[in-house]
Amino acid sequence: MMKHFLSVSDVPDISKLIAKAKAFKGSPSKDSILGAGTRIGLIFLNPSLRTRISTQLAARNLGIEPIVFDIGQNGWQLELEDGAVMNGSSVEHIRDAAPVLGSYFDIIGIRSFPTLSNRDADNEERLLHQLVKYADVPIVNLESATLHPLQSLADLLSISEHWNFERKPKIVLTWAPHIKPLPQCVANSFSQWVNAWNKAEFVIAHPPGYALDRRFTEGATIVEVQEEALRDADFVYVKNWSAYEDYGAMPTVNGDWCLTPDKLLQTRNARVMHCLPVRRNVELSDAILDGSSSLITEQAANRVWATQAVLHEILQNLTD
Numbered sequence: 464m465m466k467h468f469l470s471v472s473d474v475p476d477i478s479k480l481i482a483k484a485k486a487f488k489g490s491p492s493k494d495s496i497l498g499a500g501t502r503i504g505l506i507f508l509n510p511s512l513r514t515r516i517s518t519q520l521a522a523r524n525l526g527i528e529p530i531v532f533d534i535g536q537n538g539w540q541l542e543l544e545d546g547a548v549m550n551g552s553s554v555e556h557i558r559d560a561a562p563v564l565g566s567y568f569d570i571i572g573i574r575s576f577p578t579l580s581n582r583d584a585d586n587e588e589r590l591l592h593q594l595v596k597y598a599d600v601p602i603v604n605l606e607s608a609t610l611h612p613l614q615s616l617a618d619l620l621s622i623s624e625h626w627n628f629e630r631k632p633k634i635v636l637t638w639a640p641h642i643k644p645l646p647q648c649v650a651n652s653f654s655q656w657v658n659a660w661n662k663a664e665f666v667i668a669h670p671p672g673y674a675l676d677r678r679f680t681e682g683a684t685i686v687e688v689q690e691e692a693l694r695d696a697d698f699v700y701v702k703n704w705s706a707y708e709d710y711g712a713m714p715t716v717n718g719d720w721c722l723t724p725d726k727l728l729q730t731r732n733a734r735v736m737h738c739l740p741v742r743r744n745v746e747l748s749d750a751i752l753d754g755s756s757s758l759i760t761e762q763a764a765n766r767v768w769a770t771q772a773v774l775h776e777i778l779q780n781l782t783d
């Protein structure tokens with residue numbers, strides 16, 4: 464049973480959750496009254512297209528009323544520090560705001576990106592854990608300082624729809640260039656889920672200086688030559704992230720890490736993945752994004768079914 468959905472650790476059986484997501488994809492309304500009379504608050508400190516919309520659609524499919532609140536734009540600035548003397552810019556303490564949100568909603572989803580400047584604070588995931596502690600309702604991670612588990616579940620759903628598992632697929636997560644420092648959340652989370660799933664050969668490729676936190680990559684093969692990783696790949700997941708060691712930095716990269724069709728020639732007709740939004744012709748070429756190897760729109764569409772499966776698990780736990 465699932466109380467909160469903060470990371471893969473909250474999932475008792477990944478394959479069963481994927482099967483549940485597939486069942487909802489086949490029949491979106493099959494449990495459309497389970498959530499009748501309940502509300503989910505979707506609290507965004509940061510922008511979102513896919514998570515914002517897919518979570519509302521998933522909730523509505525289960526009869527849950529979604530209410531979106533852009534707290535980052537329209538709410539009071541939150542203080543997270545216990546014992547803080549609030550004579551600065553923060554207006555409201557999470558200890559006061561969280562119980563109020565908990566009284567309005569039966570489930571709370573929260574998106575809060577990392578600072579990318581304070582590694583310890585980001586690793587603590589303080590906002591998520593304070594909500595768990597003070598809101599007293601199930602909390603769903605809509606992308607936090609270190610993880611994006613709803614994205615990862617949709618990613619594994621997408622892979623499982625394109626693989627029959629007669630042999631383990633080779634899945635490659637490759638770093639890609641970007642114009643600004645991005646969080647490590649998607650890469651961390653994808654690594655954690657693929658490793659926990661244990662149904663694939665998993666290789667991570669990144670330039671020197673871009674190693675991810677070992678807590679999330681343990682079990683993967685890690686290389687610093689993209690070409691070596693791509694050989695015989697069945698799935699190639701493309702994503703930029705900033706440095707973890709020199710936290711939030713963008714160390715200089717030698718060579719071209721943008722994924723182009725010529726690089727896919729050494730794969731086994733690999734399917735290409737990305738969580739979106741993507742910087743065209745920086746991370747990935749137009750030819751790949753617009754070509755037949757791309758699973759990218761499917762991944763985004765699958766966010767609805769992945770989230771519906773998670774909300775269904777939480778609802779079942781609430782009503783038991």
Ligand code: CP
Binds near residue numbers: 511515
């Ligand atoms: N992939 C993803 O989470 O997209 P959004 O940031 O648009 O929600």
